[in-house]
Amino acid sequence: MNRTRLSLYYLAGYLIVAGLALLFVPTFALQLLLSNGHYGDVFPRLAGMLLLGLATIVVQIIRYRLEVLYPTTLAVRGFFLVTLVSLFAISGDPFFLVVFAIVALGVIYTGYNYLRERE
Numbered sequence: 754m755n756r757t758r759l760s761l762y763y764l765a766g767y768l769i770v771a772g773l774a775l776l777f778v779p780t781f782a783l784q785l786l787l788s789n790g791h792y793g794d795v796f797p798r799l800a801g802m803l804l805l806g807l808a809t810i811v812v813q814i815i816r817y818r819l820e821v822l823y824p825t826t827l828a829v830r831g832f833f834l835v836t837l838v839s840l841f842a843i844s845g846d847p848f849f850l851v852v853f854a855i856v857a858l859g860v861i862y863t864g865y866n867y868l869r870e871r872e
Contacts, residue, residue: 754820756866761815761826764859768808775801788848823867830860 774782779797783790814822833856841849 754818754823754867754870757823757863757870758815758818758820760859760863760866761811761823763862764826764830765808765811765815767855767859768804768811772801772804772808775804777801783848786848786851788846790844790846790848823863827860827864827867830856830863834860 771782774785775797779792779794779801782801783792783797811826813819814826834853837849837853837856840846841853
């Protein structure tokens with residue numbers, strides 16, 4: 754499962770970068786992600802904190818080679834994808850489509866490697 758493990762670096766990478774950006778420069782981060790919504794300063798920082806927490810868990814999954822949790826990372830991101838589509842439908846904010854694309858790319862990458870290595 755080495756390729757699947759390596760694919761999780763993409764997940765950890767975007768969680769860390771997005772988490773730090775949302776925590777420390779939320780307005781700039783939202784602009785980069787094409788947001789047209791107004792979320793204030795507090796909730797993006799809260800989201801950044803949560804992303805950094807998730808990143809820590811993913812880094813530990815990678816570090817300890819916890820192969821049993823690889824499918825869980827896919828399932829959770831699948832839930833995130835459904836939620837992101839719903840949030841876009843509610844708000845019309847392209848931010849959610851950009852985040853959807855970033856997450857979907859990782860799901861495809863990890864999912865492909867996971868299925869390939871399971872055979």
